[in-house]
Each structure stands twice: as C-alpha cells, then as structure tokens.
Amino acid sequence: MKIINPNKITGPILVVLPKFIGDVINTLPALTLLSELYPNQTIFLLARPHLCELLKKTDIKNIKVIEDNRTSKLELHSLLHLTKQLRDYHFSLALLFRGSLREAILCKFAGIQHIIGYAQNLRSGLLSHSLKLNPCHHYIHRYCRLVNDTHGKPFDTYSVPKLLPQPPSSSVLNNSTLKVGLYFGGQNKGSRHYPKELARQVVILLKEQVQCHLYIFGDLSESSDNADLQQALNLSDTQITDLSGKTTLSTLIDTIAVMDLMISIDSGPMHMACAVNTPCVALVGFGTSPWSLVEPKNDNFIAAKNSSKSLIEPDIIASITPHSIVKAGRMLLNS
Known part of the structure; x- marks a missing residue:
C-alpha cells in the first residue's frame, strides 16, 4: 500500500461517519489523529442530522459538519444529490468510517482521488487505500488504523474519546x-x-x-x-x-x-x-x-x-x- 504524504493533500478532507451515537464517539480519537496530521486543512464530517449536536461537543479545532440527509425512500435520488453536493467541495482525501459499499460509491462518484477504507462488502476496487479488517481490534483501534497505517504509522498511541459538556440550565x-x-x-x-x-x-x-x-x-x-x-x-x-x-x-x-x-x-x-x-x-x-x-x-x-x-x-x-x-x-x- 502506497503511503499518503500529508504535504501532498492540498484540498479539504472528508470523513464519512457511522450512523450510531456510540460508534461516532469511538471515532473521536481517530479524528484527533487526523487533525494533528492536517492542522491547516479543513476536515468535513459527513454525519446524520441527529449527530450534529454531539460533534459540537468536541475540541477538535479544524472540523466542520455536513449533514447527511439521505432518506431510504428516495435512496438513489438522495445519493445523486449528495454526490453533486460533495463534488463542489473538491475533496482530496476521504476516510470511510462506515463499512458499506454505498459510501465507497458515493466518494468515487464525488471524484475524490484518495479514498481510505477497509476491504469489505465488495468495495476494494473503489478504494485507493484499502486495509484488511482485523475483527479482533477494538472499534477505536479500527478507526485509528485508517488514519495511522495509511500515513506510515506516525502515531504509537491514541487518546480516549472526550466530549466537552456545558453546565445544564435546569x-x-x-x-x-x-x-x-x-x-x-x-x-x-x-x-x-x-x-x-x-x-x-x-x-x-x-x-x-x-x-x-x-x-x-x-x-x-x-x-x-x-x-x-x-x-x-x-x-x-x-x-x-x-x-x-x-x-x-x-x-x-x-x-x-x-x-x-x-x-x-x-x-x-x-x-x-x-x-x-x-x-x-x-x-x-x-x-x-x-x-x-x-x-x-x-x-x-x-x-x-x-x-x-x-x-x-x-x-x-x-x-x-x-x-x-x-x-x-x-x-x-x-x-
């Protein structure tokens, strides 16, 4: 697998997040590593609408959220609309923190050159950088590997997930x-x-x-x-x-x-x-x-x-x- 040089990634970065709360919380250490690798890049997180509030509770400085409003009733129409939306960002790199074939198709159709993900669900041919999934790895470890291994393993450890709450008004x-x-x-x-x-x-x-x-x-x-x-x-x-x-x-x-x-x-x-x-x-x-x-x-x-x-x-x-x-x-x- 060819190692990605952060200095050659000039455009913004896309991260496709999982659908569930616990899974998204477990991606936070990987997002922190990615932010350290690309301190001057904007990292866009494609997230389901109900997760946007959660992502405001992090201290990762260079992230922004794109709401993923796809619906199951109009799946093809929603996919095409989102593809067009993502093309306008001119992303240089995408990381798939979801393991579905659909997300790989989305990023490929959006014209993203570097697409990182696990080789599963028949999507290997759509990925520029595919990793073999080790089913024994903790979910946090899995997400961090997508960042660390594809960039030459610059990190030895990761932090635990952290959210920053506000005092409740009640x-x-x-x-x-x-x-x-x-x-x-x-x-x-x-x-x-x-x-x-x-x-x-x-x-x-x-x-x-x-x-x-x-x-x-x-x-x-x-x-x-x-x-x-x-x-x-x-x-x-x-x-x-x-x-x-x-x-x-x-x-x-x-x-x-x-x-x-x-x-x-x-x-x-x-x-x-x-x-x-x-x-x-x-x-x-x-x-x-x-x-x-x-x-x-x-x-x-x-x-x-x-x-x-x-x-x-x-x-x-x-x-x-x-x-x-x-x-x-x-x-x-x-x-």
Whole structure:
C-alpha cells in the first residue's frame, strides 16, 4: 500500500461517519489523529442530522459538519444529490468510517482521488487505500488504523474519546444531593433492554443504600417503558425525575456529565458517560457487537457482565443481579 504524504493533500478532507451515537464517539480519537496530521486543512464530517449536536461537543479545532440527509425512500435520488453536493467541495482525501459499499460509491462518484477504507462488502476496487479488517481490534483501534497505517504509522498511541459538556440550565440539577442517572433502555433495544422488574429492584436497592436523587433517561420511544417502571415503583417519597423524551442529544450529554454515577445498558448513554468522565456501571447482556470490541477505555468504569447460560437472547441480561449493579455503583461512588 502506497503511503499518503500529508504535504501532498492540498484540498479539504472528508470523513464519512457511522450512523450510531456510540460508534461516532469511538471515532473521536481517530479524528484527533487526523487533525494533528492536517492542522491547516479543513476536515468535513459527513454525519446524520441527529449527530450534529454531539460533534459540537468536541475540541477538535479544524472540523466542520455536513449533514447527511439521505432518506431510504428516495435512496438513489438522495445519493445523486449528495454526490453533486460533495463534488463542489473538491475533496482530496476521504476516510470511510462506515463499512458499506454505498459510501465507497458515493466518494468515487464525488471524484475524490484518495479514498481510505477497509476491504469489505465488495468495495476494494473503489478504494485507493484499502486495509484488511482485523475483527479482533477494538472499534477505536479500527478507526485509528485508517488514519495511522495509511500515513506510515506516525502515531504509537491514541487518546480516549472526550466530549466537552456545558453546565445544564435546569435548577433541578444544581442541588447538592448525589445524582444517579439510569438508562435501562426500552423494548426498542431488544436483548440489551434490562427487564422492568429487575430495574425496579435496582431503584429500590439504590434508595435503601444511597442518599441520592435518581434521573431516568431515554428517548421518546422509551417514555412508556420508563413510565411503567415508575408506576411499578409506586414510591410516595420518590426522588426520581423522568427525563425520557425531554432532552436533546446535546442536553443529554450535559446532564449525564453532572451525574455522580451513571448506570446504563451497553448503548449511547454509556459511551457518553465515559466520554465526559462520569463514573459508569454498564450492564452487559447480549449486545450488537462483542463486548471486547466496544468496551469503553475508561478507568472510572465497571462492567457488570452477564453469567447467563440461556439460549434465549433477551434473557441473557437478566442474569445480572440488581445487587451486583448497586454494589458496583457504590464502589464507584466511594472511590
């Protein structure tokens, strides 16, 4: 593979980002390396609209965002429209942090000379610099390799993902009581969702053992699941605030940042907590990727892993006991 000389890349740079929150957070170390290689170049990030708020929380100085507004209903029309839009930038280099064939076609049709990506999904012929994917590498390592290996391996290490929150405006969050965030997911999370009855037991144990105010997180589609949880608790002296469906992605990050502890399934809020250095207990059931590939590289973190022998995927996470979750949370609070 021919090594890219940064001095010969004179035009702007395009990075095609993944679609999901946790994956995008895991690209931040690679974007930092790319920014160090090209301190005087503008790095444009092609990102889905809901991710644009997240990207404003970074300290990478020379990045700008292009909203990826493609829709599945008008896929060909959307692809052609975006291709024309990208051509007007005259990009010299593109890095594909998504592994699909469609993204390689997009960059090729946009006339980008240097296209970096992994040789997968029949797209090798469209890439100028293709790497063989090592499926054992952590996702952060994978993204960093696309930058580092194609430029002659100038870096030996990478930093952990970091987001820069702003103080939340809500006065509810400004009290001195310990604040614990909870994200158990809804039915939309499938096998990653922590069952309601076990979640109820977590809340009861927390209130018995820790003087704290609890905040339940979730998107609008998870509101009914969280409402069911609160109804099942039926606590008269409750100090629980349900924020599901009431935060933007930006304010969710800001709110998680002021928590003294976050308890979350393996999902976006877990990655957010680690990126703002909020102590976090992760509930690791049957995930969308092997845990070793997505586990946050953060010292302020405990993974409550399942010990299930179940062949029924949604039941796997149920082997994580409420007692073990609260015990891990107290360890983080005490430290």
